[in-house]
Amino acid sequence: MTDVQRSDPWPIRTSRLEIRRCTPEDLDALWEFRKIPEVNRWLGVAPATRAAFRERYLDPDRLAATFVIELLPTSDTERTVIGDLMVRIEDAWAQLEVAGDAKGVQAELGWALGPAFAGRGYATEAVKAAIDVCFGPLGLRRVHAGCFADNEPSWRLMERLGMRREEFSRKTALHRSGEWLDGMDYALLAEEWPAAR
Numbered sequence: 001m002t003d004v005q006r007s008d009p010w011p012i013r014t015s016r017l018e019i020r021r022c023t024p025e026d027l028d029a030l031w032e033f034r035k036i037p038e039v040n041r042w043l044g045v046a047p048a049t050r051a052a053f054r055e056r057y058l059d060p061d062r063l064a065a066t067f068v069i070e071l072l073p074t075s076d077t078e079r080t081v082i083g084d085l086m087v088r089i090e091d092a093w094a095q096l097e098v099a100g101d102a103k104g105v106q107a108e109l110g111w112a113l114g115p116a117f118a119g120r121g122y123a124t125e126a127v128k129a130a131i132d133v134c135f136g137p138l139g140l141r142r143v144h145a146g147c148f149a150d151n152e153p154s155w156r157l158m159e160r161l162g163m164r165r166e167e168f169s170r171k172t173a174l175h176r177s178g179e180w181l182d183g184m185d186y187a188l189l190a191e192e193w194p195a196a197r
């Protein structure tokens with residue numbers, strides 16, 4: 001399936017959340033939790049300022065792969081941005097002769113939640129819904145995500161969703177602290193998802 005053939009499945013709703021495409025107007029709300037050291041400790045980048053964060057996420061490819069997680073309003077609470085997801089569609093590795101068939105067939109996933117909203121299953125709910133989109137309307141064959149091995153909340157989330165640990169690598173990832181740390185990669189194939197979910 002090409003990008004042109006895919007119709008846009010976003011936004012999506014779960015029982016508690018809406019997950020929608022990120023717009024430039026959302027970036028300030030994302031910055032409110034992305035600037036917190038506890039949140040960006042394990043993330044690939046920790047921009048020092050709001051302006052640097054905005055500049056990075058205004059990149060059209062990055063913005064297109066970014067989704068806002070919003071808590072739906074209730075009688076007591078307002079609609080609130082609580083986190084973000086990355087769903088970056090990419091090519092799979094392939095031998096040259098068949099590389100055309102491996103284009104846009106998988107996605108790298110990522111996630112971040114404001115600490116005030118942790119521990120209530122929101123991230124799990126959002127990522128589960130995103131995987132449903134990947135294997136449903138987007139027709140992808142595989143999703144994967146990586147994390148530092150020390151990022152236990154992140155790998156616990158992946159294991160909660162039934163993602164398979166495919167790699168544990170020793171001291172392969174350089175943390176901004178200057179330390180080489182262990183890394184982990186998790187993945188899930190479309191045919192594994194019905195059983196996992």
Ligand SMILES: CC(C)(COP(=O)(O)OP(=O)(O)OC[C@H]1O[C@@H](n2cnc3c(N)ncnc32)[C@H](O)[C@@H]1OP(=O)(O)O)[C@@H](O)C(=O)NCCC(=O)NCCS
Nearest residue numbers: 039042111112113118119120121122123124146147153154
């Ligand atoms: C990774 C991250 C999103 C996980 O957040 P989280 O709050 O642990 O995940 P969830 O929102 O899914 O909540 C799950 C927790 O809530 C509990 N929970 C409560 N109600 C729940 C429900 N209805 N459904 C599922 N879990 C529920 C679970 O038991 C779990 O707690 P546990 O890990 O102590 O067992 C968060 O730690 C984060 O944003 N970290 C910073 C950014 C980051 O590191 N991103 C990943 C880079 S690789």
